Amino acid sequence: MSAIPAATLVLFRDIGSAPPELLMVERAKAMAFAAGALVFPGGRIDPGDHALATILAPADAHADAAARIAAIRETIEEAGIAVGVVPAPTPQTVTTIRAELHAGTSFATLLATTETTLDLTALVPFARWLPAHAHARIFDTMFYLARLPAGAAPATVDATENVRLRWSTAAQVLADADAGRATIIFPTRRNLERLARFADFDSAVADAQTHPIVPITPWIEQRGGVDHLCIPQDAGYPVTEEPLTSAARG
Secondary structure (H helix, E strand, C coil), X not given: CCCEEEEEEEEEEEECCEEEEEEEEEECCCCCCCCCCEECCEEECCHHHHHHHHHHCCHHHHHHHHHHHHHHHHHHHHHCCCCCEECCCCHHHHHHHHHHHHHCCCHHHHHHHCCCEECHXXXXXXXXXXCCCCCCCCEEEEEEEEECCCCCCCCCCCCCCEEXXXXXXXXXXXXXXXXXXXXXXXXXXXXXXXXXXXXXXXXHHHHHCCCCCCEECCEEEEECCEEEEECCCCXXXXXXXXXXXXXXXX
């Protein structure tokens, strides 16, 4: 089974001197992938994203541009937040775009009819995860960082694939997962542990720029007589292994 290209957006809301809050959505329990888990907004990279990338980016950047477009589009669909859309649309326009996306209208058409375009530099590459386990659906996912746009309307859940959303610090989501109040899968946990180290959006961006974006493919290795799910130690993650028995893989 080949991996499904996907993109996800880690959206930061800086709140003064406190650690930044991140937007997360809870997947519906009926979903085939990550059912009931907290995840960052995101999804598959669609053919329309690739088509729009050919308009907005040079040929040698089409793949990355398509991933950024998908992350922006999915965040509108799942949370009603328009990142990188310029000029900044009104909340009513975002609501209209969201409804039309759910109805099947192409993102390119909606940008044209609302006389807007995309600033793809609003997204900062953070990581790429490409699991290799064979028993579940596999996604080749680009993770991007972005700041909550000024004046954005309150995020609202789409109530289809996702059942609720929340703004929380990375540390709080990890604490909730450890206490059994939330479910997170292995890649989300590792990314939250990395994100929990940052005092604000700018420090997260600075860290991201020091680590080349290479596929992170977890592997199983026995350590101390126990099978662990492991990732490379030089990719910027403070925790690089977890016992296989506790690792939720989607």
